[in-house]
Amino acid sequence: MIEGIKTVNNFDFKNQIALMRVDFNVPIDKYYNITDDTRIQSTLPTIQKILSEKGKIILISHFGRPKGKPSKTYSLKFLIPFLSEKLKLTVDFCENCIGKNVEQKIHQLKNGKILLLENLRFYKEEEEGNENFAFELSKLGDIYVNDAFGVSHRSHTSISLLPKFFGKKKCIGLLMQKEIQFLNKFLSGKGKKPITVILGGAKISSKIEIIENIIDFADHILIGGGMSYPFIKMKGGKIGNSIVEKNQIIEETLNKILNKCQEKNKKLSFPKDVIIADSFKNTANTKISSIHSIPDRWMGLDIGPSSIKYFCNIIEKSNTILWNGPVGVFEFPNFSLGTRFIAKTIAKRTEKGAFSLVGGGDSIASLKMEGCNNKISYLSTGGGALLESLKNKILPGIKAII
The missing domain is CATH 3.40.50.1260 (Phosphoglycerate kinase, N-terminal domain)
Incomplete structure (x- = not known):
């Protein structure tokens, strides 16, 4: 592993809110059926680890290229039935990523529950690397978890700026850990x-x-x-x-x-x-x-x-x-x-x-x-x-x- 990097195994998530960056930018058909769920399946062990410790999870992801504007075509809402079925629990959804409405929903979230926020790229600030947007997102969780290897090469707000607002309470998920270990083995x-x-x-x-x-x-x-x-x-x-x-x-x-x-x-x-x-x-x-x-x-x-x-x-x-x-x-x-x-x-x-x-x-x-x-x-x-x-x-x- 890379020196100085913490994983979810370094934290106990009991009564903690994990703000978890995932890569749910999955391929779909015209009926919004997921044609390859590899990225979601690969993230489930991290989600299950946090839930098993009675933590709360706020999932944040992008989907497609909506170019900074909200659009039904690129809404993440289609993931709710799929995630609920895979995790065998009701996953809640919020139409925003930041603001009072989101904070209120999180306040009502119980331990062992999940809230999926709307597409990060509905905000142009996500791809711009915007400090204010990172700060607003940071208010939503206690521990930042990055399990989105597929986008970790991008200098986007939720990937490269957001973690710094969490001090030492930041880590990678089990998928990221696996990716790094196998790449290191090869390199x-x-x-x-x-x-x-x-x-x-x-x-x-x-x-x-x-x-x-x-x-x-x-x-x-x-x-x-x-x-x-x-x-x-x-x-x-x-x-x-x-x-x-x-x-x-x-x-x-x-x-x-x-x-x-x-x-x-x-x-x-x-x-x-x-x-x-x-x-x-x-x-x-x-x-x-x-x-x-x-x-x-x-x-x-x-x-x-x-x-x-x-x-x-x-x-x-x-x-x-x-x-x-x-x-x-x-x-x-x-x-x-x-x-x-x-x-x-x-x-x-x-x-x-x-x-x-x-x-x-x-x-x-x-x-x-x-x-x-x-x-x-x-x-x-x-x-x-x-x-x-x-x-x-x-x-x-x-x-x-x-």
Whole structure:
């Protein structure tokens, strides 16, 4: 754990009001049915710990991007039946986050009960990092608890400013504790070797620092998805119309990364072949091409059969595995095969004793699609927060608790 950080286990919540920041920004369908409740389920142990000690809980969260204005579309009210059912108790709701109305409702709250406040982002001050808003929120609880790993990389009021109004009465929840422990286990580089990192997704810019940070201890770094094409282009390959972030600084850094890998004799691996398409849609015409010679007007949208075999062979021999980001345009079923193979192979390898850490919406979605999400050592609830942590940065939400 990080030195100086308290967890909920350091406090007794009897007769105390826990102001608990959670990340209930969950995906829903048009009928407001939750399509993936991982983030809520992951927070339940912290909630149950506080309730079992006869504490009171005020839950605060954001949902969507209402841009500082109240709106029925982004109300958190839809969570009440779901939370009440999961916790087997009536969860109350308040249409505001600050003010006399909220304070009155909290005053009436009994021990062992929960009150969910309305969407924090209905107040523009939440995303602005506003001291006054933080102060008003701080009046609502005795102990501040952050169990919202998924947003702890953001310098928003409820994450980075609010804790300072609680002095020493602030801590992280059990979910945050788990996230930090598993990340530390990976970032220490002391995991059982070989250590393999699979990085995918469209943007290379968000992951350059990660590659720089893990070169020293990773044995294999597998690059797939849109991230691979800038490297291939730089090495003189023809990539047709495949996605490329154009940026001089990116090019210089990629060069540095390639040189560093060569110096340290580290394996930076790219797809050998790709499934190319003549347009960016699921029904596009397709064929298999070498990643180094994609014809003009064609674009790579998934890794090909040789690449799947090559990547999966490396994963099968690995003992510590981290994966973030799909290796193809996963949202198109016709270009999801590579990502799904990676998911299945990591799950199988984990069952044989490897330690695996997976984060990012698409990576987790592919595991669920293959029915193997329960076979991974740890599923991270944060996409952006996971990426920031992998750059070896202390997240604002963690810094504010120390």
